[in-house]
Amino acid sequence: MARSNDSRRVKQHIIEEWTGKILTSLCIVLLVVTIFSMVYFVATKGLSSFFKNGISLAEMLGGTSWKPEGEPPMFGALPFIFGSFATSMLAALISAPLSICGALFMVEIMPNLGKKVLQPAIELLAGIPSVVYGFVGLSVIVPFYRNIFPGQGLGILAGASVLSVMILPTMTSIATDALRALPSGLKEGSYALGATRWQTLSRTVIPTTLPALMTGVVLGMARAFGEALAVQMVIGNAPHIPNSLFQSTSTLTSVITLSMGNTVMGTIQNNVLWTLALILLLMTFVFVFVVRWLERRAIR
Known part of the structure; x- marks a missing residue:
């Protein structure tokens, strides 16, 4: 009887331990995926002005005129x-x-x-x-x-x-x-x-x-x-x-x-x-x- 109770406790502890590890791993994976997704989204949107619209990096970082609706902008x-x-x-x-x-x-x-x-x-x-x-x-x-x-x-x-x-x-x-x-x-x-x-x-x-x-x-x-x-x-x-x-x-x-x-x-x-x-x-x-x-x- 005592051995069966001990085995049940051991199994319960193992289940709780693996449940905690799985939940923690899922949270970490979700956090990493969220961070990388945000970085990827902002990077793709931000770099499109250089690769898609042809804006010069030196012009943007060193320019002092901000006229987005000008001719030329x-x-x-x-x-x-x-x-x-x-x-x-x-x-x-x-x-x-x-x-x-x-x-x-x-x-x-x-x-x-x-x-x-x-x-x-x-x-x-x-x-x-x-x-x-x-x-x-x-x-x-x-x-x-x-x-x-x-x-x-x-x-x-x-x-x-x-x-x-x-x-x-x-x-x-x-x-x-x-x-x-x-x-x-x-x-x-x-x-x-x-x-x-x-x-x-x-x-x-x-x-x-x-x-x-x-x-x-x-x-x-x-x-x-x-x-x-x-x-x-x-x-x-x-x-x-x-x-x-x-x-x-x-x-x-x-x-x-x-x-x-x-x-x-x-x-x-x-x-x-x-x-x-x-x-x-x-x-x-x-x-x-x-x-x-x-x-x-x-x-x-």
């Missing part, structure tokens, strides 16, 4: 690429010091207050919809810049200001996790050698966790690079390279969202928009590779 995407990089990098420059200092305060200086109050408050920012950020930027930030600086308030600085708040929770969360994962013996050894708190933070904690901190910065830039709605509301959407931070410009995401609904599938303008989407996808891959490289440095 011109599809210079350099202003949009410049706008995307300018807003995302400026947003990272604004948000990175704030996130790292906030993480240091929550982990090293006031850990109880940071864990109970500050970190939940910062993480709440991640749940706010993009349209709310854009509306607040259009109602508060743009008039503020208009009253202080020359111009209409729309431009790269307004878009970067909105994006810096949007990516702040991502950078702060990653920086906080990196600081909490640091071995306590490292800091205790620094204190034992007579170092002050500031010397320990600046010469031991930050250099040790720098690859992980930079990972958060890169992920924040990736989030800012792919943001569409919030930037679209405050950047001005002008297809030219600005001469200052207070002039209107446009980004890859904003021109895609504004123009895609007004084009017909298969036309040259629609294919060019898919090419811009392909550029966004490739830049996402670049950000992912940079993050993986930084993670390998952190492990070493």
Whole structure:
């Protein structure tokens, strides 16, 4: 009787194990097929503007004139690429010091207050919809810049200001996790050698966790690079390279969202928009590779 019960349990465990393996394998296969299908679809649509419509790659990446309905049509995407990089990098420059200092305060200086109050408050920012950020930027930030600086308030600085708040929770969360994962013996050894708190933070904690901190910065830039709605509301959407931070410009995401609904599938303008989407996808891959490289440095 006992042997029969044991054999039933063994069979049940084997069935459960194989069921779990099959379900996991199916999920992985579905995920891989979905990713490759998306990449293949965007790549075929994006490359058709070069192979089917005969647009020059140098003309698109280096051109500054965007006249899709002109005679002849011109599809210079350099202003949009410049706008995307300018807003995302400026947003990272604004948000990175704030996130790292906030993480240091929550982990090293006031850990109880940071864990109970500050970190939940910062993480709440991640749940706010993009349209709310854009509306607040259009109602508060743009008039503020208009009253202080020359111009209409729309431009790269307004878009970067909105994006810096949007990516702040991502950078702060990653920086906080990196600081909490640091071995306590490292800091205790620094204190034992007579170092002050500031010397320990600046010469031991930050250099040790720098690859992980930079990972958060890169992920924040990736989030800012792919943001569409919030930037679209405050950047001005002008297809030219600005001469200052207070002039209107446009980004890859904003021109895609504004123009895609007004084009017909298969036309040259629609294919060019898919090419811009392909550029966004490739830049996402670049950000992912940079993050993986930084993670390998952190492990070493």
